[in-house]
Amino acid sequence: MALAQVVLESGRSIQLSVFRMAETYDGLLMGYPTREMNDAIVAEAVAQAEKDYPSLPVHLVEPPRVPREIRRPTFGPMEQLPRVLCTGFFTSEPVNPELDSVLHFSRLVVVWFQADSALPSLGTATPGLCDVPWDAKADDREV
Numbered sequence: 001m002a003l004a005q006v007v008l009e010s011g012r013s014i015q016l017s018v019f020r021m022a023e024t025y026d027g028l029l030m031g032y033p034t035r036e037m038n039d040a041i042v043a044e045a046v047a048q049a050e051k052d053y054p055s056l057p058v059h060l061v062e063p064p065r066v067p068r069e070i071r072r073p074t075f076g077p078m079e080q081l082p083r084v085l086c087t088g089f090f091t092s093e094p095v096n097p098e099l100d101s102v103l104h105f106s107r108l109v110v111v112w113f114q115a116d117s118a119l120p121s122l123g124t125a126t127p128g129l130c131d132v133p134w135d136a137k138a139d140d141r142e143v
Contacts, residue, residue, distance in 0.1 A: 004119045006090075009130050014108075018089035021117055024081050035079045038065060042081075045111050049087050053109045056089070059137045061112035061128035082113040088120075094140045108138040 002015035024041060025033060042063065049058045068078040087109065094104040114126040 006120050006125045014090040014092045016088050020087045022085045024085045031075050032078045034076050038081050049109050049111050056109050058109045063113035082115050084114050087111050095135050106138040106140050
């Protein structure tokens with residue numbers, strides 16, 4: 001049984017079976033987020049997903065980056081990512097239409113950022129999550 005189901009813009013239905021989340025800026029004790037810090041957070045999130053799932057393809061949904069005005073730019077310009085970093089293992093019907101969907105499935109690990117800690121769902125998934133290029137990124141496996 002899937003934790004959640006998301007329908008992509010392509011019409012493909014994908015099922016979430018593993019979901020991990022963390023506060024995007026966990027451990028930031030002083031200062032504020034900058035572009036350089038955010039680049040490192042995003043790169044580390046992808047690297048961690050590749051480490052956790054070494055035999056699976058990983059796709060990053062590019063997060064929105066919001067610049068913020070600050071009075072004293074001590075560390076440089078401020079830039080914020082959404083509050084929650086998410087990693088999910090998704091499955092779906094096979095990408096290759098010649099494969100038997102009883103014996104095969106497709107799979108993809110997706111890293112994305114979202115505003116809250118809710119599971120993605122049919123009507124509330126983060127917009128970028130619905131745009132995952134599944135057919136180009138996922139791989140097919142035999143059951």
